[in-house]
Amino acid sequence: MHQGLDELFSPAQVSRDPADLAVWGRDWTTSYPANATAVVFPKTIDEVVGLVKLANRERLSLVPSGGRTGLSGGAVASNGEIVVSFDKMNQIIGFNPADRLVTCQPGLVTANLQAFARAKGLFYPVDFASSGSSQIGGNIATNAGGIKVIRYGLTRDWIAGCRVVTGSGELIDCNHGLIKNATGYDLRHLFIGSEGTLGFIVEADVRLTAPPEPQRVMVLGVPVFRDILKVLAAFQDKLTLSAFEFFSDLALTKVRAHRDLQSPLSSPCPFYALVEFDESSLPAAEAVFEATVEAGWVVDGVLSQSEAQAAALWQLREGISESIAAYKPYKNDLAVRISDMPDFLDDVDALVSRSYPDFEVCWYGHIGDGNLHLNILKPADLPLDQFNARCHEISPTVFDLVAQRNGSISAEHGVGLLKRDFLDYSRSSGELGLMRSLKNVFDPNGIMNPGKLLK
Ligand code: S2G
Ligand code: ZN
Numbered sequence: 001m002h003q004g005l006d007e008l009f010s011p012a013q014v015s016r017d018p019a020d021l022a023v024w025g026r027d028w029t030t031s032y033p034a035n036a037t038a039v040v041f042p043k044t045i046d047e048v049v050g051l052v053k054l055a056n057r058e059r060l061s062l063v064p065s066g067g068r069t070g071l072s073g074g075a076v077a078s079n080g081e082i083v084v085s086f087d088k089m090n091q092i093i094g095f096n097p098a099d100r101l102v103t104c105q106p107g108l109v110t111a112n113l114q115a116f117a118r119a120k121g122l123f124y125p126v127d128f129a130s131s132g133s134s135q136i137g138g139n140i141a142t143n144a145g146g147i148k149v150i151r152y153g154l155t156r157d158w159i160a161g162c163r164v165v166t167g168s169g170e171l172i173d174c175n176h177g178l179i180k181n182a183t184g185y186d187l188r189h190l191f192i193g194s195e196g197t198l199g200f201i202v203e204a205d206v207r208l209t210a211p212p213e214p215q216r217v218m219v220l221g222v223p224v225f226r227d228i229l230k231v232l233a234a235f236q237d238k239l240t241l242s243a244f245e246f247f248s249d250l251a252l253t254k255v256r257a258h259r260d261l262q263s264p265l266s267s268p269c270p271f272y273a274l275v276e277f278d279e280s281s282l283p284a285a286e287a288v289f290e291a292t293v294e295a296g297w298v299v300d301g302v303l304s305q306s307e308a309q310a311a312a313l314w315q316l317r318e319g320i321s322e323s324i325a326a327y328k329p330y331k332n333d334l335a336v337r338i339s340d341m342p343d344f345l346d347d348v349d350a351l352v353s354r355s356y357p358d359f360e361v362c363w364y365g366h367i368g369d370g371n372l373h374l375n376i377l378k379p380a381d382l383p384l385d386q387f388n389a390r391c392h393e394i395s396p397t398v399f400d401l402v403a404q405r406n407g408s409i410s411a412e413h414g415v416g417l418l419k420r421d422f423l424d425y426s427r428s429s430g431e432l433g434l435m436r437s438l439k440n441v442f443d444p445n446g447i448m449n450p451g452k453l454l455k
Contacts (some may be wrong), residue, residue: 002082004365005040006056012040013041013088024085025063025077027070028130030328031388032417036063036077041088042257045163045171045202051084051201053169055447062198063449066106066138069130071331072416074142074195074452081450086137086198088272092116100208101160101177106137106201114205122208125152126245129206129318137201143193143294145412147318150368151242152209154412156192161205164191167198167443177205192440195414196449198442203421214279215242217313218289222246226342227297227350234292235275239284243276244368251320251364258323264316265300273298273367274317276310320364327377328384329362330391331418334402335411337370347401371411399425415453423454 005014015021016038025034042048068075077083086107094103100122104113110124110131117124126139128146138144140162145154152158161177164187164439174188175181191199222228235241249268256260265273277285282303292298303311338342352361353436354374365373378387399409403411403425410419410426423432432454439446439454 002038002058002060004058005038005051005082008047008050009040009042013043013047015039015041020165021077021083022081024065024068027065027068027073027075029073029076029155029416029418030073030384031166032073032076032078034077035080036083037080039065039083039085039098041085041432043088043306045165048084048165048202049169050242052165052167052447055082056167056169056445059445060447061450062200062447063452064137064141064200066135066141067109067130067133070142070369070416071333071413072139072410072418074414074416074449075138076417078417079451085405086135089202090135090155091092092248093339095120098133099177099448100161102208103177104136104204104206106135106140106204108136110134110136110139115193120208120210121211123211124158124206124208126155126158126179129321136204140192140201141194141196142414143412145366145369146290147243147245147366147370149366150244151240156189157371158207159188159204160207162188162191163203164199164209165202165316167445167448171197175205190442193414195416195453197453198438198448200448201285205306207341212242212278214307215276216279216282216285217301217310218273218275218285219263219264219313219316220273220275220289220292220298221300222273222298223299225345228271229342229345230295230297231273231292232368233336234288234295234297235277238288239277239281241275241277241368243366245272245274245317245365246367247272247274247317247320248362250360251324251362252316254362255316255319255323260316261312261314261319263314264302267298267300271363272316274313276314280364282304290304319365320362324375324377325364327360328387329375330388332374332395332398332409333371333411333413334374334398334409335369336402336405336407338370340405340407341370344401344407345372348372348398351394351397351401355397356391366412370407370417395422396425400425417452420451420455
């Protein structure tokens with residue numbers, strides 16, 4: 001099957017072994033079967049170009065695969081596709097201190113890039129719970145966000161250049177690592193966030209920055225959901241925040257049980273805010289803390305006294321995803337503008353309580369950038385397909401609430417397969433038409449991650 005692959009790649013770079021296909025044919029989503037025909041492991045850009053040209057000649061469908069930590073099925077091969085794993089293109093191939101630029105291959109693990117930056121006395125600030133497994137190519141393809149967006153923005157903001165093999169097998173070099181380049185459409189930004197549907201990112205010039213001063217972390221008990229936004233505003237008025245996250249008491253309960261962790265406060269609270277800021281801002285942060293307690297928005301709080309304690313407090317937030325995975329959660333990754341957040345919170349909370357009286361609902365997320373993770377946990381005695389069907393039933397109502405506020409039905413996890421059929425809640429028909437036109441321009445034979453993002 002597809003003998004052309006064996007002419008392009010060495011035997012070690014092609015597998016049709018069912019055990020391999022089961023691993024490389026999926027990502028972290030659980031609702032799609034893996035059914036790949038083969039998985040290939042290119043080592044060079046030329047091999048990727050050759051593969052894409054072969055795929056065009058033989059109409060082979062290609063699915064890009066990085067760290068396989070995706071949460072919307074973007075790297076799932078369910079229809080006999082060929083998985084293109086970048087595991088063997090995982091090196092840093094250049095660094096220029098004057099430009100503060102790292103040139104790396106797409107398979108470089110995010111945490112390895114962060115470590116390289118630290119070793120050079122610099123900092124790569126895009127961070128999330130899966131950074132130990134995710135790869136920079138996948139981060140770029142999904143424009144990954146994470147926990148520091150409030151201060152450092154998203155992956156898109158750190159890519160100064162990229163080499164891309166388009167769906168027609170053309171290799172293009174976008175922006176060449178320049179800071180300024182006013183020479184027309186910035187094609188780089190079409191590929192960033194395109195989920196491998198326009199082209200495969202085969203090399204990237206990633207910007208680094210100066211490391212922040214030592215950070216301090218507070219976890220605050222906030223009884224009323226909508227007061228979290230008042231706390232955010234109070235802090236932002238007085239100091240620069242590195243992170244402003246939140247999680248519900250149920251989320252905390254699951255993380256504490258899963259990781260055997262202590263509670264951060266002396267008694268439980270319906271919601272918690274996790275605030276991170278520069279050490280030099282501590283006096284201002286303490287004053288804000290006092291003011292939020294005075295206002296009745298915050299009832300208790302803890303301040304990290306060491307890096308170890310800061311890391312322990314972060315575990316309470318970053319451990320949520322892993323701690324609830326066993327419940328096969330039905331995930332919604334929603335975003336609205338900060339100004340819309342209070343009413344949006346109340347509307348969704350009322351809808352969820354009404355719709356899922358018998359389900360455990362886990363709230364957490366990057367509330368400082370308007371992003372909520374709504375995870376509905378599957379009851380042990382309910383079969384997965386029935387559970388997903390019931391959750392799927394009310395997704396349109398949840399997405400209506402998002403659409404009413406021009407929000408996003410996928411804030412950072414991408415569209416993939418999971419959110420593809422709901423895109424029109426966040427994108428107009430005109431936009432979707434233009435997106436399809438762009439898909440035809442860059443992938444005229446529809447071989448690049450077909451069926452993902454766009455129908
Ligand atoms: C988070 C991680 C993935 C998930 O924890 O911020 O983006 O489980 C998530 O939702
Ligand atoms: Zn997130």
